Amino acid sequence: MKRSAEIIALEERLGHRFDRPELLRRALTHSSMSAPGREDNQRLEFLGDRVLGLVMAEALLADDRNASEGQLAPRYNALVRKETCADVAREVDLGAALKLGRSEMMSGGRRKMALLGDAMEAVIAAVYLDAGFEAAKDLVRRLWGDRVTRVDEDARDAKTSLQEWAQARGMPPPAYVETARSGPDHAPVFTIEARLSSGETAQATAGAKRKAEQEAAAALLAKVTGG
Structure with a gap:
């Protein structure tokens, strides 16, 4: 499948070149744009949420080998919650590449926290399906950066x-x-x-x-x- 300039630019920001760019296109397609033959990103979001969770759980255990479950759980929640996913999405300008229906676009969908967070999770799933868990893990660790080491001791929202x-x-x-x-x-x-x-x-x-x-x-x- 031929890559558009937009997809190429996003791949560069993500740091991952897709063997199957259609996965990235699906990850960027909001349900307001779904149609017969055009899948939206909801199923990918479901998968990406689980991949992100495993990556963050591993990262937290490795970062603090003495932390109790009670200390780890709020840190984990802070790293995987929708607001954090949306912040990461903004850093790679994911909103600019979202495929939205007209009504969602007119209502500011490219800036909405929920849409950005969902799309970020879908992108993680797309990388996982395209190249496996290690590639998805590399993506998450790179985009989340030092959030793992900076997360507060008690990060309960x-x-x-x-x-x-x-x-x-x-x-x-x-x-x-x-x-x-x-x-x-x-x-x-x-x-x-x-x-x-x-x-x-x-x-x-x-x-x-x-x-x-x-x-x-x-x-x-x-x-x-x-x-």
Whole structure:
């Protein structure tokens, strides 16, 4: 299959030349562009998530041979979560190569955290299917760089930490309520309120609902712990 200039440029940024470039094309095809004879990247995303998980688990074990499971688990979660995958995708400008339907493109899909994270996982799977586990491992370790050694000792995301704090006190999990939404459809801004059953609340505003939830959780955790 002939390579386009766009595919060649992306291969250079990824550091992997595909023997089967159709795998990379599929990894870049969002479900909004799927059609008979044109597969989207959802199945590759499923596989790539598992490949990434194994690479990160191996890397963390090798990086800290004395860490307990309780120390490793939050570091692992920080390295494989969608936000981290999206950050890596932005570094290689993956968004510019995504194949999106018109509505998704008009709504800012090339910048959406979820789409970028999913596509990054799909690309990992594409490399795995194209050249095997070692090639996928090399790709992940190269693109994730020193994130493995820089990940915090306690890298639990704020929502997880707040939930654990609540459960330790016999409370149900916190609730997250969208209290406002503004901005144009292609660049919405969300205001989310995190609520505990005991009555404490905190709000945060961000351009992605997931980010607003995390920031609201962090604010509420700081409020109830005095942090």
